[in-house]
Amino acid sequence: MKNTVATxxxxxxxxxxxxxxxxYDYSTARLMENAGINGILVGDSLGNVMQxxxxxxxxxxxxxxxxxxxxxxxxxxxxxxMDMPFMSYQxxxxxxxxxxxxxxxxxxxNAVKLEGGAAVxxxxxxxxxxxxPVMAHxxxxxxxxNAFGGNKVQGKSGEAAKRMLEDAYRIQDAGAFxxxxxxxxxxxxxxxxxxLTIPTIGIGAGSETDGQILVxxxxxxxxSDYVPKFVKKFANLGQEMTDAFLQYDxxxxxxxxxxxxxxxxxxxxxxxxxxx
Ligand code: KIV
Ligand code: NA
Numbered sequence: 001m002k003n004t005v006a007t008x009x010x011x012x013x014x015x016x017x018x019x020x021x022x023x024y025d026y027s028t029a030r031l032m033e034n035a036g037i038n039g040i041l042v043g044d045s046l047g048n049v050m051q052x053x054x055x056x057x058x059x060x061x062x063x064x065x066x067x068x069x070x071x072x073x074x075x076x077x078x079x080x081x082m083d084m085p086f087m088s089y090q091x092x093x094x095x096x097x098x099x100x101x102x103x104x105x106x107x108x109x110n111a112v113k114l115e116g117g118a119a120v121x122x123x124x125x126x127x128x129x130x131x132x133p134v135m136a137h138x139x140x141x142x143x144x145x146n147a148f149g150g151n152k153v154q155g156k157s158g159e160a161a162k163r164m165l166e167d168a169y170r171i172q173d174a175g176a177f178x179x180x181x182x183x184x185x186x187x188x189x190x191x192x193x194x195x196l197t198i199p200t201i202g203i204g205a206g207s208e209t210d211g212q213i214l215v216x217x218x219x220x221x222x223x224s225d226y227v228p229k230f231v232k233k234f235a236n237l238g239q240e241m242t243d244a245f246l247q248y249d250x251x252x253x254x255x256x257x258x259x260x261x262x263x264x265x266x267x268x269x270x271x272x273x274x275x276x
Contacts, residue, residue, distance in 0.1 A: 003038045003079040005111065005133045005177040011210065012037070012199040012267030018211025020081075020201055021219070024050050024067040026089040029074035029214060041113060041135075041213060042068040044086070045142070048225070049217045056142045057207055059085040061099055068107030081135050082109035084144045089114050089123050096123035100132050113180065115141035117167025128175030136171040138192075141206065142181035150230070153183045153204070161188050161199075168192045176225040180213065181205040183230070 001007070001076045011018050020039040024046045032040055046067050047059040053258060066084045082103040089096035091186065100112045111133035114120055124134045139154045148154070155164040164184070177197045181189045187205025193200045193209050202209030217223035221233040222241065251257035267273075 002077050005079075007270050008040070008079070008178055008199050008211075012197075018199060018201060020211055020213035022046075022049075022213065022215045023071050026070045026074045029071040029078070032216075033075050033078045037078055038211070039066075039081060040071055040075060040082055040083045041212075042071050042107070042109070043113075043215065044083040045215050049215060049223050052225075059078065059143075061085060061102060064088075065107045067101065068091075068103060068109055072108035079111065079169045080109045081111045081113050082107050084112050084114040088115075089120065089255045093122045094098045094128035097126045097130055100127040100134075101130070102131055107114075109120050111135055111177065113137055115143050116163075117164070118170045121170050124171055124174035124176050134175065135201075136176040136183065137169070138167055138178040138179055138184070139181050139189075151183070153185065161185075164188065164191055170198055172196055172198050178211075181209055187234050204228060 007009065008018055012118075020040050020041055021032055021037055022043040022045055023040045024042060029040060038141065041237040042062065042064065045055040046063065047056040049052040050067065053059075061233055064085050068080070072080050084096070084099060084103065088099040103109050105111050106164060112127065113135040114136040114170060117136075117138055120136075120202075124136060129132050130169045134182065140148065140151060142151070145151065155161045165188075168179060177200060178201055179196070180201045180203065181192060182202075184202070185194075188209035189200065189202055189205035199210035201211040201213050203213050215223070218231040219234045220238075221236040222236060222238045261273070
C-alpha cells in the first residue's frame, strides 16, 4: 500500500516506527521499495555523496529534479520526499511555491522538504495550501552550516531548546505534515516528539523520534569522507565494491574475464572471416 502523509500520521498515533532513507537513483530506490522502506528523501545531501561538494549549498533545482525523477520512477509504495535546495525557497513564499510545484510536476515527488522554523512558516503555509505536503527540518540544518560555524549539535542550551520547541510548534501550525530533527540531544528530540501531533523523523536525535532517516551511502559504508557519530554501518559495501573492482582489474589484465559463458560465439557466416 502506498505510504502517504496519512500513513505517517497513523504510524505516529499507533507508535509504529517510520523508516526513511535518502536515495538519488533508480536502481537503489528499487531495492528500498522492495525492502518496504516507508519513505525516501531525495536529499540535497546529493551535493555531498553524489557530487563531492563539501556542503549542500551548490545544489540546484535542476539537479534535484533530475535525481528526484529517477527515484520517483522506481517507487510505488514508498513515499518520495523531494528536498528543496538552498535558495529555492528562502526568498519568498511565491518562490517557494513555484519551486515546490516544479518538484511535484517535473520530479513527481509526493512531498517536499525545506529547512527552518518560524522564518519559513509563510513558505510552509503557502506550499501546504496548494496541496503539496511539506516536511520541515529543525536542529542542525545543513544549508545553515555557515551560520552555525560547522556541523554542530543544536538545542543544547535551555534557550536553544526552548527556541527549537517553539519552532516545532510553529511549523506544525503552518501545516507541516512531519519534521526531521537532525543532531538534536535525545531528551529534547523525545520531548518534541511527545509534544507534537505530527511525526518526527530523527537523524542523530536518539531512539524516541517517530521515525529514523540516514543517508544511504553512510549506512551502507560506501562514503567515508566524513562519518558522523550518528551513522551506523549496516553493511560494508565500500569494501565489497573495492574488492570487486580489484578483482575485475586483475581478471581483465590476466584475461580471466571474459570467459566462455560471457561471450557471443555464434555467427551465421563464420567462414566469411577467413576472407577478410
Ligand atoms: O539531505 C539530506 O540527506 C537530509 C537528511 C539528512 C534529513 O536532509
Ligand atoms: Na537535506
